[in-house]
Amino acid sequence: DSGVTQTPKHLITATGQRVTLRCSPRSGDLSVYWYQQSLDQGLQFLIQYYNGEERAKGNILERFSAQQFPDLHSELNLSSLELGDSALYFCASSVEGGVFDEQFFGPGTRLTVL
Amino acid sequence: QQQVKQSPQSLIVQKGGISIINCAYENTAFDYFPWYQQFPGKGPALLIAIRPDVSEKKEGRFTISFNKSAKQFSLHIMDSQPGDSATYFCAAIFNQAGTALIFGKGTTLSVSS
Numbered sequence: 001d002s003g004v005t006q007t008p009k010h011l012i013t014a015t016g017q018r019v020t021l022r023c024s025p026r027s028g029d030l031s032v033y034w035y036q037q038s039l040d041q042g043l044q045f046l047i048q049y050y051n052g053e054e055r056a057k058g059n060i061l062e063r064f065s066a067q068q069f070p071d072l073h074s075e076l077n078l079s080s081l082e083l084g085d086s087a088l089y090f091c092a093s094s095v096e097g098g099v100f101d102e103q104f105f106g107p108g109t110r111l112t113v114l
Numbered sequence: 115q116q117q118v119k120q121s122p123q124s125l126i127v128q129k130g131g132i133s134i135i136n137c138a139y140e141n142t143a144f145d146y147f148p149w150y151q152q153f154p155g156k157g158p159a160l161l162i163a164i165r166p167d168v169s170e171k172k173e174g175r176f177t178i179s180f181n182k183s184a185k186q187f188s189l190h191i192m193d194s195q196p197g198d199s200a201t202y203f204c205a206a207i208f209n210q211a212g213t214a215l216i217f218g219k220g221t222t223l224s225v226s227s
Contacts, residue, residue, distance in 0.1 A: 002157065002159065004157075031213075033214065033215075035215075042217055042218075042219045042220060043158070043203060043215075043217040043220070044217075045214035045215060045216070048212045048213065048214060055211070055212045055213075056211050056212020056213070056214055057212075058214055090157050090158070092157075092215075094213075097212075097213055098209075098213060099145045099146050099207055099208065099209045099213050100145075100146055100165075101213075102148075102160050103160070103215060104159075104160075105150075105157030105158050105159065106157050107155075107156060107157050108156075108157050
């Protein structure tokens, strides 16, 4: 158990809908990352937060947004969902978001868009 | 330029054998090269990592070999066990506006008993 929790574990929804994925980082970790894992694209970085502030953006679609709250939990919002958004979404956390800080991954949320 | 290329896509090794997974990169600005292990239904977990100024790092049965001039690095799993059956991802990370992991496509390892 990495100490990172993600809810829900599974999510099934329809095209055009909006969903929210939630992540609680390890106790004491200030940085949160979101990654998407799909069969064709592999593991891709979406966005990073550090202590409530956005730090870096990767291949995140404009339909997707995220935030990190004062209690350090983070939410990833996916809207106008398309079939291609079906994937595993992982949250990871690290102590300070430094290069050499280990990123601990949560168990993921499996999103299925029908 | 930010890609990490990983091979092979899949690997079958007999119990007790050596598993070798290779990765290559282009961006010389990468600062750190971790390997992650992922079991079905779980998130990736850090296995071992190396800095580019080190040519080899060993932890138990796992060894990273790093060739900076060739921009290649590899994971060697000695005495492979059925419990090592998992997907392995090489990754790279550099400190430019964030510290995202850039992953290879992954290698699915099956160790037969």
